[in-house]
Amino acid sequence: MDEASIDTGWATGLGGGARRHTAAGAAAAQGSAHARKGQAMAINEEKLNAFMGRFVQDLGAVMHAATVVVGDELGLYKALAEKPMSADALAEKTGTDARYLREWLSAQAASGYVDYDPAADCFSLNEEQAFALAQEASPAFIPGAFQIAVAQFKAIPKMLDIFRNGRGLGWHEHDPALFRGTERFFRPGYAAHLVPEWIPALEGMEARLQAGASVADVGCGHGASTLIMAQAYPASRFHGFDYHEPSIRYAREAAQRAGVADRVSFDVATAKDFDGGAYDLVAVFDCLHDMGDPAGAAAHVWQALRPDGAWMIVEPFANDRLEDNLTPIGRVFYSASTFICTPASRSQEVGLCLGAQAGEARMRAVVEGGGFTRFRRAAETPFNLIYEARP
Numbered sequence: 001m002d003e004a005s006i007d008t009g010w011a012t013g014l015g016g017g018a019r020r021h022t023a024a025g026a027a028a029a030q031g032s033a034h035a036r037k038g039q040a041m042a043i044n045e046e047k048l049n050a051f052m053g054r055f056v057q058d059l060g061a062v063m064h065a066a067t068v069v070v071g072d073e074l075g076l077y078k079a080l081a082e083k084p085m086s087a088d089a090l091a092e093k094t095g096t097d098a099r100y101l102r103e104w105l106s107a108q109a110a111s112g113y114v115d116y117d118p119a120a121d122c123f124s125l126n127e128e129q130a131f132a133l134a135q136e137a138s139p140a141f142i143p144g145a146f147q148i149a150v151a152q153f154k155a156i157p158k159m160l161d162i163f164r165n166g167r168g169l170g171w172h173e174h175d176p177a178l179f180r181g182t183e184r185f186f187r188p189g190y191a192a193h194l195v196p197e198w199i200p201a202l203e204g205m206e207a208r209l210q211a212g213a214s215v216a217d218v219g220c221g222h223g224a225s226t227l228i229m230a231q232a233y234p235a236s237r238f239h240g241f242d243y244h245e246p247s248i249r250y251a252r253e254a255a256q257r258a259g260v261a262d263r264v265s266f267d268v269a270t271a272k273d274f275d276g277g278a279y280d281l282v283a284v285f286d287c288l289h290d291m292g293d294p295a296g297a298a299a300h301v302w303q304a305l306r307p308d309g310a311w312m313i314v315e316p317f318a319n320d321r322l323e324d325n326l327t328p329i330g331r332v333f334y335s336a337s338t339f340i341c342t343p344a345s346r347s348q349e350v351g352l353c354l355g356a357q358a359g360e361a362r363m364r365a366v367v368e369g370g371g372f373t374r375f376r377r378a379a380e381t382p383f384n385l386i387y388e389a390r391p
């Protein structure tokens with residue numbers, strides 16, 4: 001076995017099979033400080049190549065993410081959805097630079113986000129691409145997710161600090177791209193599932209909302225879920241609460257635009273001090289795990305509900321065990337949780353740090369800790385778990 005050196009892998013075209021590679025060789029080849037002296041490492045070339053192939057996919061995705069944000073903000077996808085166009089035509093239509101557009105379109109074609117017709121030198125969005133990239137109201141609209149990624153990158157300097165000092169980082173301390181991106185990414189899922197599936201999954205709740213009920217949406221952010229419910233149940237009244245003042249301001253304006261401001265209110269409050277009370281339904285969408293004291297929040301929700309009321313808890317989909325969350329969706333959630341959810345919880349009192357992949361067993365413990373006697377999984381999608389808790 002040659003322990004002195006190894007070609008560093010995929011780029012130089014290793015043959016098949018495993019090679020043995022000394023720590024000194026690894027350190028020299030890769031500048032790594034982690035190799036342990038004198039210890040042999042078995043490098044399986046097939047596994048290395050597979051890993052590097054995955055890396056190329058990942059790097060492409062990361063670089064592509066920035067181009068999606070630019071395309072979304074400049075209205076490029078929406079313009080291209082209208083008809084197939086050359087780069088020059090799209091540039092003219094959107095008031096952008098033709099050379100930059102050609103490069104952007106080429107990048108989109110390489111990522112499968114637009115189609116390219118070489119014969120006509122034209123670019124287009126097929127039905128599915130348009131549905132996901134150009135139709136803001138579609139249940140598959142995805143550009144908001146990339147805005148969240150922008151906020152994560154902007155948070156890197158703060159992350160370096162908090163990883164070292166263990167402090168929290170509040171939701172409000174992130175770049176505003178997070179607030180708008182979250183709303184735009186989550187709204188399509190709520191629009192698709194909340195009224196047709198999640199509310200009917202709660203015992204007797206649909207009929208109560210149709211007849212006229214009082215609802216609190218706690219940690220409502222920009223109020224996407226609040227407004228969807230308000231539009232579906234015109235006889236009911238809705239109260240959105242969030243501790244983040246800029247989000248509440250945005251939500252109030254959105255309620256005006258939606259024409260429901262006469263029966264929808266938005267106020268700055270935390271999950272432990274929001275008022276009103278004797279609610280038929282309290283809902284929390286993707287925020288209980290972000291709170292420092294979710295059991296304290298549960299206790300306050302318990303007090304704010306009518307005895308026959310329900311608490312709907314919408315959380316990211318998660319299994320109880322880490323090893324069962326090592327999936328493509330779990331990957332997204334764990335990354336977001338590292339940068340956003342866990343530091344947000346740490347920044348508040350108690351700082352429980354449930355994380356976005358808490359799972360049903362931990363959620364049950366938190367909810368029962370707040371005084372609720374009944375807790376069940378009422379519905380689920382690949383992205384969300386919906387629990388119903390009763391006093």
Ligand SMILES: C[S@@+](CC[C@H](N)C(=O)[O-])C[C@H]1O[C@@H](n2cnc3c(N)ncnc32)[C@H](O)[C@@H]1O
Nearest residue numbers: 171186219220221242243244270271285287291
């Ligand atoms: C991931 S966002 C979800 C926003 C909204 N529910 C949605 O689904 O679009 C989490 C929200 O929880 C809010 N939040 C975090 N801790 C809170 C607390 N203790 N009380 C009230 N709101 C809180 C944040 O300000 C943020 O708007």
